[in-house]
Each structure stands twice: as C-alpha cells, then as structure tokens.
Amino acid sequence: MNPEIKRGSYAKEKGEVILREHEFDGIQEFDQKLPNWWLFTFYGGIVWFVGYWVLYYYTGIYQTDQKGIEQQLAAIQEKKDQELAATLATLDDQTLVAKWAADPSIVAAGATTYGTNCAACHAADLSATLEAGGNKVPLPGRPLNDGHWEYGGKPMEIFKLINEGTPAASAGYNGARMQAWGQVLSPKQVAELTAYLISMNPKDFGN
Structure with missing residues (x-):
C-alpha cells in the first residue's frame, strides 16, 4: 500500500x-x-x-398546475354560457322554422355538422340504419325522419336536446344515451344543426 x-x-x-x-x-x-x-x-x-x-x-403565492387548469376550464365554460345565452336570446320556435331552416347557407352548415358528428349513429339519411348486404342494420341512434321526437318535437326542445344530451332521468335509446353536444359544438352550430333537422322534416314543422 x-x-x-x-x-x-x-x-x-x-x-x-x-x-x-x-x-x-x-x-x-x-x-x-x-x-x-x-x-x-x-x-x-x-x-x-x-x-x-x-x-x-x-x-398561495404560486398557483398550482391543477388550479391553473381549473381556472382555464371555468373561463372557457363561462364564455360558452355567455355565448349560449346570447344565442338563445335570438331564438324561438318560429325563428328556427321560418328563418334558420329557410336559409340554404344555414341548412348547409347544419348538414356539414350532422355529417361530421351525427351520421355515425343516426345515418346520413336520418334513418338510423345502414345498408349492408341488402339488409338494413340498425345504428345506435334514434331515427330522425320518422316523425317521432321522444323528448319534445318543438324546435327549441330539439335544440335543447342536442345541446344538453339525453335527459338524466331517461334510460336512452336501447340503453344508449346521446352526449351533450353543447360541450363540443358552439351554440350557433347547434342551432344550425337544429335548422337542418327541421328542413329535413317539413311535415313535422310545417306550422
């Protein structure tokens, strides 16, 4: 050593x-x-x-990431609520039927939203069925062209259903509940979608 x-x-x-x-x-x-x-x-x-x-x-001097995210989500929700309130202030049953559903540009926008978000469950032709091998295969959603509106057939009731989803007290259709699309779409898009459904069902909303 x-x-x-x-x-x-x-x-x-x-x-x-x-x-x-x-x-x-x-x-x-x-x-x-x-x-x-x-x-x-x-x-x-x-x-x-x-x-x-x-x-x-x-x-409390520094803000945690969790609190920061919660504040951002709250701000987004507040903005959505304000936008919804502003949209609702301009809408009623008659306006949706006579103005929105009669405007081709609005209906076209609603058709685009429907094709992107709704056709998978309700089918492109609103029948809630899919043609497969010569047979009609049912899709998860309800038909939207049979004259039956489960949760209210007035335009504003349809707007509310799309915006808020299937009511909490309901079991849904064959056990499937529709989501609240107001969390994904803007109030304007929901109104356009409602106008599109009205335009596709003139017999139900002729008056």
Whole structure:
C-alpha cells in the first residue's frame, strides 16, 4: 500500500487521501472531504427546495398546475354560457322554422355538422340504419325522419336536446344515451344543426 494513503474517517486537509476501513474483495472506498463549492450547492439546493415547496403549496403565492387548469376550464365554460345565452336570446320556435331552416347557407352548415358528428349513429339519411348486404342494420341512434321526437318535437326542445344530451332521468335509446353536444359544438352550430333537422322534416314543422 502507498505509504501516503492513510486510513481514517475522512480527509480533513486538502489533498489528503483517505481510504475507508471497510474492504470487500480487495476493494476499498475513498473517503475524501467534498469541495466546499459542492457542499454549498448541495445544501443550498435542499434549502431552496423546502422553501419553494412551502411557498408553492401552503402560501398561495404560486398557483398550482391543477388550479391553473381549473381556472382555464371555468373561463372557457363561462364564455360558452355567455355565448349560449346570447344565442338563445335570438331564438324561438318560429325563428328556427321560418328563418334558420329557410336559409340554404344555414341548412348547409347544419348538414356539414350532422355529417361530421351525427351520421355515425343516426345515418346520413336520418334513418338510423345502414345498408349492408341488402339488409338494413340498425345504428345506435334514434331515427330522425320518422316523425317521432321522444323528448319534445318543438324546435327549441330539439335544440335543447342536442345541446344538453339525453335527459338524466331517461334510460336512452336501447340503453344508449346521446352526449351533450353543447360541450363540443358552439351554440350557433347547434342551432344550425337544429335548422337542418327541421328542413329535413317539413311535415313535422310545417306550422
């Protein structure tokens, strides 16, 4: 063993080399004194972490990610509610039938929304069936062209159903409940979709 290498607890002087008493398979560990800059950095990191943790979780000075997301969602919902209220203020049964459903551009926009979001369950022709091998295969949704409106056949009732989804007290259609499309579509899109359904069922809304 190199005579300069000593055995002890740890090095107390710069450049002093110390080996631990412990030995395993002929291997010993160095036990040198760490540089002061490293120790200051290490202990400073611990102090910083504890201080930041207390400030972040207990003082309210910093906003947690969860609270930030909740505030953003609340702001989005508030904006949606305001937009819905503004749209509802301009709508009634007569307006949807005589104005919205009579406007080709509005009906076309509603048809696009229907094809993107509704046709998978109600079919492109509103029959809620799919042609397969010469047979009619039923889809999950209700037919929208049979004159039967389960939750109310007035235009504003249909608007509400699309916007809020199947009523909570209802079991749905064959156990399937329609989602609240107002969480996905804007109030204007819901109104356009309602106008499209009205235009496709003139006998139901002729008056």
